[in-house]
Amino acid sequence: MRRELLLYLIFSVSLLSTSLAEADQPNVIVILADDMGYDSVSGLNANMGMETPSIDQLMREGFSFTDAHSTSAVCTPTRYGLLTGRYSWRSRLKRGIVGVWERPLIEDERLTLPEMFRHHGYDTACIGKWHLGWNWPKKGGGTTTKESEIDFTAPVKGGPNDHGFDYYFGDDVPNWPPYIWRENDRLLGEITARMKSGAMVGVSAGPAVAKWDFRAVLAEYSKRCGQYIRDRREQEKPFFLYVPLPSPHTPIAPHKNYQGKSKVSEYADFLIQTDAAIGEIMLALQESKQDENTLVFFTCDNGTSNKANFAQLDAGGIHLNENWRGWKADAYEGGHRVPFFVRWPGKIKSGSSSSETITLADIMATCASVLDHPLPTNAAEDSVSLLNTLLGQKAEQPLHPVVVHHSVSGHFAIRQGKWKLLFCRGSGGWSPPREAAAAKQNLPPIQLFNLVEDPKETQNLQAQYPAVVEELTAKLRQVIECGRSTPGPNQANHAGATWWPGLPWKKPSQK
């Protein structure tokens, strides 16, 4: 009897400690804007010419990393990096993005951010743009990547629910078919129409529900997020909510309530609505009295797109291409330097900041630190915890020895302190000079910039500093070949790849 009582007491204490640990766990929200670079936040760009008050408030009340980078200069690979803590160029995706109807990019066996939260008893939800591929069901069975073979009435697997999210709501990629809402693995409606290519800027042709309304999409997301957050107040379990907003990416579709607000362009109107959507999400946290125990990240998947029409905006007094060279898709800073704010009342000092060079992949290790979750050696290979920095501790060494950038066309760049070495002749992306034009101009195949003295990357110093070029080249090779950029045993890249076209070393068979 005495032994039974002792066991009962031990069991009770262990239950109590578990529940206390869980009670201490904060809710976590990651808001990821789409094509909204560093200069698109008025708190970061004094000459922006318009206001983003909701995001600015997040910045004021939280921690700001001023040298933060998306893990790629385009959509899909950055999303992979955020959700896995691993550079996407280590996956099968060596350039570009996952295409329409393409299979999932995240490997089935790979630990994801939501899986980690779920392991710790969280409710996990993704409300927004997925863009990481699906296994489209084929009529008669199996899967397909051909639109004509797809059974749109069957469950669609390989999406958020199969990578750690208990709940998904969204339209996957808002400028791509199918134009329809989805909940979990189901399409919520009947495909009876076909969207015309160019129905709005950036829109591709494909199957749709009747009367799909692009202008309703962003508002639907902010409402759904608000509802999800309010619903969670009554729940015992903490939650992890990933909000990959579809804006201000194309289709540039501000709701009619926002049309004309900026008096400059629909893009600027859409930016205003994007900021307001974030404000609504934060309001839901405040009103449901959960904001004191919620850690919020706000960042973006890459730089602002030139679809914003910088010239038109400049003419109207709005300057979104102000402080950094280039734009979305580039290896230049404008392609991948992004806003990165973290708010956690009572834990993180409001208005604090750091100039540490970090990436969006760091969200994974940071959350692991918050959860006290030991990351396995084959997960989050490029992710470094920011928690100590967020809590005000000064690091003696840089958090990352080096950071790797990657452009849409698969060109690499490596950053160490003030030095940035680009393995391309031009932007490596969409701003001039593109690679073909740069080759015609006979520009050197690499570029070295001192970002402290030359933040706009105007003076190529590669000829003056060959030792720096050599050292950074060796470091890039090491990061690629080790399969990781953090301490730990080497890991394999997809298919064991250690070589890509454009890198300055030859593949083993060419030695």
Add this chain to the structure above:
Amino acid sequence: MTTEKPNAWKKHEPHDGGDHREAEKKGSLAAIAKDLYPFELHLSSDELMLRRFFRADTSHIETITQTEAYRICR
């Protein structure tokens, strides 16, 4: 940096875009279901999905059984 600025986080104009909003205005669950979400396509899925969807989308409907949804859609 100061934190003395007024709270910028607020509710904005009512969202009334999209056909589903038009259906919602009619105040009819059947209209919502039929116009945008033909549940007969999905009733082979789990009931939970239906419940969660309705709870998220319409504040005046807290719960709905699969049978009820089926009846409404028919």
